[in-house]
Amino acid sequence: MSASLKLYTNHRCPWAHRAHITLAELGVPYEEEIIDLDTPRTPEYLAINPRGLVPSLSYNGTVITESAIVAQFLADTYPDRAALAPPTTDPRGPLVRARIAFFVDAWFSKVNGLYNKALNAGGDGGELVVAAIKKEIEPLLEGAAPFFGGSEKLTMAEVLTGPFVLRLRTFLRRGLLPAQLGEALAEQTPNFYKWSDAVIASKSVTGIFNEDAVVTRTLERIAKAKA
Ligand SMILES: N[C@@H](CCC(=O)N[C@@H](CS)C(=O)NCC(=O)O)C(=O)O
Numbered sequence: 001m002s003a004s005l006k007l008y009t010n011h012r013c014p015w016a017h018r019a020h021i022t023l024a025e026l027g028v029p030y031e032e033e034i035i036d037l038d039t040p041r042t043p044e045y046l047a048i049n050p051r052g053l054v055p056s057l058s059y060n061g062t063v064i065t066e067s068a069i070v071a072q073f074l075a076d077t078y079p080d081r082a083a084l085a086p087p088t089t090d091p092r093g094p095l096v097r098a099r100i101a102f103f104v105d106a107w108f109s110k111v112n113g114l115y116n117k118a119l120n121a122g123g124d125g126g127e128l129v130v131a132a133i134k135k136e137i138e139p140l141l142e143g144a145a146p147f148f149g150g151s152e153k154l155t156m157a158e159v160l161t162g163p164f165v166l167r168l169r170t171f172l173r174r175g176l177l178p179a180q181l182g183e184a185l186a187e188q189t190p191n192f193y194k195w196s197d198a199v200i201a202s203k204s205v206t207g208i209f210n211e212d213a214v215v216t217r218t219l220e221r222i223a224k225a226k227a
Contacts, residue, residue: 003060004059005030005031006030006032006033007020007031007056007058008032008035008045008054008056008057009055010036010054011209012217013054014164015054015055015163016067017162017209018160018162019067019070019071019074020207021154021162021163021204021205022070022071022074022084023074024204024207025081025084025153026081026082026084028078048063051065055067057070057073057074071084071159071160082153083151083153084155084159085100085156099148102140103140103148103161104156104157106136106140107136107160107161110136111133114128119171119176119218119222120222122222123181126177126178126180126181127184129181130184133185137189137192138191139191141194144191144194144198146194146197147195147199154202154204154205161199162202165199166200166209167214167218171218172185174215176219
């Protein structure tokens with residue numbers, strides 16, 4: 001009997017987006033419930049996730065929260081459906097998993113904060129984003145073909161960073177970040193740029209992404225922060 005999966009989500013949320021990418025790659029059926037993030041969480045939802053955040057996953061009635069944990073749990077539960085990360089029992093498993101974890105850590109500890117700052121400042125500080133990607137990310141994508149570590153298919157590296165990379169590329173294209181930043185990335189971080197092209201061309205990554213809604217919300221958020 002197949003497991004019952006229910007994802008509590010909001011399609012605007014990049015963290016919840018990680019769970020959607022994982023589920024799309026694995027091709028497992030699931031039910032979803034959209035959580036309204038514009039109003040206080042209901043007591044029902046707080047009983048599911050006391051932190052009130054999305055995503056939450058119910059697996060046969062047991063709740064799992066935190067997007068990276070949800071994504072890894074799904075990948076570990078359905079290892080035969082997609083090789084997002086090799087199992088630890090695979091002779092190459094621990095090393096590949098460590099490399100993926102280092103890449104994801106590099107994105108979030110060295111790049112993502114600078115990128116958010118530049119986005120909120122209309123592009124000011126964009127050169128710091130380029131420098132951080134050049135130093136921390138570019139060397140790790142040397143062997144991408146087109147995905148992390150030479151993989152032909154998405155890996156956990158793309159699952160966990162993809163929502164953020166998709167937003168970065170979208171905001172460049174839609175003018176929320178200056179064109180010069182995009183040009184600098186294409187010139188100075190070719191591995192990253194090529195890899196990000198593959199990430200944003202993936203149907204699993206774009207599947208639930210409502211570009212207009214995300215752009216509108218982001219513009220509103222930036223305006224509110226400025227005011
Ligand atoms: N560390 C969490 C972050 C999730 C998160 O921040 N979700 C946001 C939406 S993008 C949320 O639920 N915010 C609701 C709130 O802060 O009230 C994860 O990775 O799952």
